[in-house]
């Protein structure tokens with residue numbers, strides 16, 4: 001462990017790392033942070049072309065199908081394979097989280113913190129032609145980026161994207177509407193069925209976007225806003241009333257999503273990389289940008305809400321596994337609620353999957369995947 005006193009990190013951050021037993025040098029050792037790509041299934045033959053173009057050799061990750069590690073300095077965004085949607089930039093930790101969900105073809109998956117969508121794309125690749133993925137995110141601008149990604153990789157056919165707060169989201173899975181839903185009223189609105197989605201943004205959405213000078217987060221009580229749906233996502237042909245109908249207490253047991261992913265915090269390779277950007281921006285700006293009390297309070301409310309309550313809403317819809325990802329974050333140091341402690345509140349229900357964590361964990365980082373079964 002490098003002598004912490006010699007590191008350029010702000011003192012408050014060093015104290016936080018120290019109290020959580022995290023080696024501070026991982027944040028300054030940019031050269032040793034691993035980088036990964038995933039090949040889109042079916043495009044394995046492009047590996048050699050990609051290596052030749054990037055002038056580097058990729059290392060296959062034996063424990064994670066389709067994943068390869070590459071030298072940290074390689075910028076994949078300029079490669080043809082990336083531009084043509086054959087290669088994803090995605091951390092191995094994200095891949096491990098998705099793998100832990102054991103997704104099978106045909107599963108209906110709810111991704112409650114979906115943007116920007118690396119895991120959602122991987123899940124879409126796994127659910128095949130009979131499953132579906134419902135992606136939800138509280139940040140409209142981030143979910144719009146997710147929509148772009150889903151379209152770039154031509155994966156949107158069985159996908160729906162909702163801007164909504166995951167703690168209150170209650171839209172039922174694809175395919176259950178015809179069995180259980182009866183419209184309350186045959187109003188004109190309810191007869192207005194969803195037609196095939198078009199990339200031309202409706203007038204209402206354009207107006208809303210133009211009103212938002214700053215990125216917008218929706219509030220808990222705002223109704224979900226559908227910003228994308230594929231042709232076979234189960235939306236086309238439904239009325240608005242059918243799509244947004246909430247299940248009754250009796251129906252809830254039979255209307256489960258097969259798997260639910262709650263990724264409110266970054267999987268840890270991601271969070272380490274975010275912090276490392278301050279090596280370029282200047283560590284002094286970490287104080288201003290991240291440790292600023294007002295800003296941190298806002299983040300804390302957002303994250304604490306996720307951490308504490310997200311699993312409550314989806315659990316009603318759950319027939320499979322809920323995976324809850326936790327990583328060390330800045331927030332505990334600046335709030336009363338310690339993020340790391342949260343799983344203890346649900347200690348009777350979870351299993352820590354140590355093996356998976358060890359496979360990809362960077363030294364001294366306490367990342368855990370909690371599986372609620």
Ligand SMILES: C[S@@+](CC[C@H](N)C(=O)[O-])C[C@H]1O[C@@H](n2cnc3c(N)ncnc32)[C@H](O)[C@@H]1O
Pocket residue numbers: 094112113114115116117118119120136137138139142164165166167263264265266267302303305306
């Ligand atoms: C770590 S990122 C998710 C990364 C994503 N799963 C991926 O693989 O690309 C966390 C996301 O959670 C979203 N989020 C935070 N609070 C939320 C909430 N209450 N409901 C829905 N989304 C939320 C944030 O807007 C952010 O996009």
